[in-house]
Amino acid sequence: MKPIDRSLxxxxxxxxxxxLISFAAAETLIDRRLALACIFAIAALKGQLVxxxxxxxxxxxxxxxxxxxxxxxxxxxMLAAGNVV
Amino acid sequence: MEEPPxxxxxxxxxxxxxxxxxxxxxxxxxxxxxxxxxMIVFSLFFAVYLxxxxxxPGVFAASQxxxxxxxxxxxxxxxxxxxxxxxxxxxxxxxxxxxxxxxRLALALAxxxxxxxxxxxxxxxxxxxxxxxxxxxxxxxxxxxxxxHFLHVLAGMVFIAHCLxxxxxxxxxxxxxxxxxxxxxxWHFVDLLWLFLFPLLYLAGPK
Numbered sequence: 001m002k003p004i005d006r007s008l009x010x011x012x013x014x015x016x017x018x019x020l021i022s023f024a025a026a027e028t029l030i031d032r033r034l035a036l037a038c039i040f041a042i043a044a045l046k047g048q049l050v051x052x053x054x055x056x057x058x059x060x061x062x063x064x065x066x067x068x069x070x071x072x073x074x075x076x077x078m079l080a081a082g083n084v085v
Numbered sequence: 086m087e088e089p090p091x092x093x094x095x096x097x098x099x100x101x102x103x104x105x106x107x108x109x110x111x112x113x114x115x116x117x118x119x120x121x122x123x124m125i126v127f128s129l130f131f132a133v134y135l136x137x138x139x140x141x142p143g144v145f146a147a148s149q150x151x152x153x154x155x156x157x158x159x160x161x162x163x164x165x166x167x168x169x170x171x172x173x174x175x176x177x178x179x180x181x182x183x184x185x186x187x188x189r190l191a192l193a194l195a196x197x198x199x200x201x202x203x204x205x206x207x208x209x210x211x212x213x214x215x216x217x218x219x220x221x222x223x224x225x226x227x228x229x230x231x232x233x234h235f236l237h238v239l240a241g242m243v244f245i246a247h248c249l250x251x252x253x254x255x256x257x258x259x260x261x262x263x264x265x266x267x268x269x270x271x272w273h274f275v276d277l278l279w280l281f282l283f284p285l286l287y288l289a290g291p292k
């Protein structure tokens with residue numbers, strides 16, 4: 001199957017790799033705090049990648065672009081903090 | 086008066102800004118608003134989950150250890166792949182390639198069906214083990230979050246199926262591109278939600 005847009009395929013490969021890394025980190029890291037920091041940092045990174053590559057937030061009106069990017073970071077921080085304590 | 090670039094019209098692709106390479110915002114303003122409201126709603130669900138987890142850490146730890154993270158992983162991989170297909174369908178629609186649009190949307194729909202089958206298998210396993218939404222606070226929130234997400238998946242599949250059905254006759258129209266962009270934005274948001282539900286429910290528990 002021929003890719004329609006190479007940048008979309010590259011983003012997808014990055015997302016798959018990050019998903020597998022976060023799964024491996026959760027399964028193997030002994031330090032729970034480190035594991036939690038890793039998996040939610042990766043979730044934030046994946047969120048930014050989905051927003052930028054698939055949702056094209058960079059092309060959206062500036063307020064939507066800012067709100068979506070901030071939401072992704074904010075939720076990742078909230079979930080990490082809420083699970084660490 | 087000149088129309089804003091994100092305004093949808095029924096004009097053919099060949100005569101508008103999209104085909105001339107101009108960078109117009111994807112989708113309509115309405116879908117960006119709708120998805121953002123959904124984001125706020127899920128923020129509240131996440132806050133409730135975290136507050137309950139702080140109140141009952143033992144119950145949450147014990148219950149989370151009974152979830153199989155492989156289900157969450159497979160679902161994440163399926164949704165990410167479906168997002169690629171939908172994004173490719175949007176790219177193909179902007180080029181006016183109806184056959185490619187239909188092929189990618191059909192693949193995205195197949196991914197949605199695979200996600201549904203995986204989710205239903207997981208639910209059946211839970212119910213067979215006597216685990217229901219009233220078992221404890223963790224499972225109430227687990228079923229609430231995943232079922233609302235699942236309803237989003239089903240709604241997204243309906244939108245994708247509609248676009249698939251209309252692609253043959255509307256593929257070259259700006260209005261179809263906007264419709265598909267809106268569908269894509271909703272579907273990517275469904276994917277985005279799972280990016281957080283997966284680590285929260287399946288990976289953050291004790292090992």
